[in-house]
Each structure stands twice: as structure tokens, then as C-alpha cells.
Amino acid sequence: MDIQGHTAPGFEAVAEVFGRNFKEHEEAGAAFAAYRDGEPVVDLWGGTADPDSGRPWRVDTLQLVFSGAKGLTAACVLLLVERGQLDLDTPAARYWPEFAAAGKAGITVAEIMSHQARLPGVQVPFDNEEFLDPVHMAGLLASQAPADDPRAAFVYHAQTYGWLAGELIRRVDGRSAGAFFADEFAEPLGLDVWLGLPDEEHHRVATTLAGPGVLVPPPGDDPLRVLTRNPLAAADAPALWNSAAFRRSEVPAVGAHVTARSMARFYACLARGGELDGVRVLEEATVQLGRRELRRGTEPLWNSPMAYAAGFELQTELGLFGPAPDAFGHAGAWGSRHGAWPGSRVGFSYAMNRTSAVWPDRRPLDLLAALHDAVRR
Structure with missing residues (x-):
């Protein structure tokens, strides 16, 4: 597998794990990026963006990250x-x-x-x-x-x-969530992050693939499960994921298309209290407010620990955001992971085009473990 990009000295093990994901976990195409104290320390990409054409994952490939969008909407x-x-x-x-x-x-x-x-x-x-x-x-x-x-x-x-x-x-x-994020966060920070992708950028998007078990049958007789039916997990969902209509729409919870590099930069800014490269998009007190725990418990339909702040997910005993106890951010369905470790002033993002129903998904967990080890050295 031809892995491209770079790591800063001391972060080489992250690249090794990234490459291993392709060999051991059936990765198709992916990118992983991290910043520490505002400086890029990991920027990796590789694999195939579109298996039908053989188009490779490139430096500017965009990926749908589903609920990774929720962190962007929270910032707005x-x-x-x-x-x-x-x-x-x-x-x-x-x-x-x-x-x-x-x-x-x-x-x-x-x-x-x-x-x-x-x-x-x-x-x-x-x-x-x-x-x-x-x-x-x-x-x-x-x-x-x-x-x-x-x-x-x-x-x-x-x-x-x-x-x-x-x-x-x-x-x-007066602005939509997508327009608001573009004006107030993406443009000032130079982010290749979109809630509503212009047609001229569609050629850069990786084709999102459904792994085994991702597409689920109808929800059965439980009224609450029926209420929470998810068209993004229906049998015909991949056609919707990869449609021009979905890409250009501004679905604030699940519709973001991003590069991992830019998502890591966004969370690097939050990890530094809302400022990066001399650009302040949020006051530090606002970031602290956004991280304040509002609810913690067991999600009843998933029977899984969850902790919520004002739009961000917080760390739980599952450690979905790596080993750092102060982590916050938001996961995307079936694999992607985006967040910040404020104590280490680290922002990170993992984006991939092969969705996976495997639990726990070792792809992001192993990357974040290697990143955490490198940061602690």
C-alpha cells in the first residue's frame, strides 16, 4: 500500500498503524491528520477513493463523515x-x-x-x-x-x-448552518470543510462504501425504533450517500464533506481555546462552555455509554476519542473520528470511505493510541 504524506519526528509509529489498517482491517481509502499546539504532526493519506474507476485517494480528497458534521454545527x-x-x-x-x-x-x-x-x-x-x-x-x-x-x-x-x-x-x-460555518470558521481558518458542497468540488469526493452489516433491516415493532428510523442505513442508502443531491445539500447533522487535515485543524483550534495562527474564532470561555457536560448515561437503544456537551460528544469509559480523558469532539457513523485533547493541545481527524459495523472499530482506536503515545514522549 502506497501511504503518502508525512509525520513529524517521533510520530512515525502513527504512519505504521495507518498502513497496518489497510492490511489488517480492510481499509479502502483513508486519511488521518493531527496537530499539536497548532503545528501539523501527522498528515497521511492512501488507498482508493473510488474502486470502480481506481481513482486513488489524493492530498485533496474529500470524504463524507456523517455525524462528524455535528461538531461543526455545535461550533456555530x-x-x-x-x-x-x-x-x-x-x-x-x-x-x-x-x-x-x-x-x-x-x-x-x-x-x-x-x-x-x-x-x-x-x-x-x-x-x-x-x-x-x-x-x-x-x-x-x-x-x-x-x-x-x-x-x-x-x-x-x-x-x-x-x-x-x-x-x-x-x-x-438568517444564514443556514452551512453558510454560517463557511463564513465564520472555514474561511478564517482556511478549512476544506463543507456543509453543502459546491458542484465544482464534487469530483474530489471519495465514494463511500457499505461494509458488511452497515445497512440494517427495518426497525421492527418497537415504536421508538420506528420513530428513529435512519434513511442513511437503509438498503438503498449508498446511492443517497454518493448522490450529487446529498453532497450539495446542507444536512447539519450528517452532511459534512471534509479533508482529515482540515478537520484536525478545526479541532486544533478548539484545543487551543478557539485560536489558531493568530485567528480567533471562539473565546476560550466559549470553548469551555461547549465542553461542559450536560448529560451522561446509557443510550437506551444502543445500550451504550454516552456523554454529551453542547453538541459535542465527551469521553466515556469506551475511550472512543483515544486515551485522553479530557477528549471531546464527534464521531461519524461507521468509523470516522474527529476531536480534541485540550490538555495536550491536540486536534485530530480520521476519515475513511469504507464504513464498518465492526465493534469496536480498531482503525481509529489504534491510530489514536499511537498518536497519544507519540504526544506523551
């Missing part, structure tokens, strides 16, 4: 909190009056950001075209009552998080 909300346009402890209906319908007047912004709004799915049927329209989907949620199943208070809001948070951004600022 936090910047609006910093500017006094949103308040985490205020009912969302103050900014979005229609949201008060059907018994939701008391649901706060913080509850939305920490998956506690009891709106983990959309009750009415919708098609893929509607799924790709955040304003339409937010409107459906505004008229919907919270789920009365007590489990819903801590069910991961896989898609609805983005429609809810994105509508709050639009209501108080």
Missing part, C-alpha cells in the same frame, strides 16, 4: 451564544415561536444540543428529497409533540439534532 451555535444571540438555558421557542407547539414550549436550547429534546425522529413519513431540505424537516419537528416514551429523553437524535440546531441558527442569524 456556540458562536451565537458568545454573541448573545442564543442562550443555552433559554427555551428554544423564544427564538423559534412555532417550536412551542404540541407541548414543547419549555424545551431549552441546551436540551436540543445534548439530545434531550425527546424528538429523536420525525413522526410523519418523508422521502429523500424532503430529508435533504433542512427547513422543511425543521417545520415537521416544530409541529410534532415530544415522544412520551421515557427512553426518548436520552436517545441520540441522529438526524433531528441538525434540523433543530440548524433552524435555531437560521432564526437568529
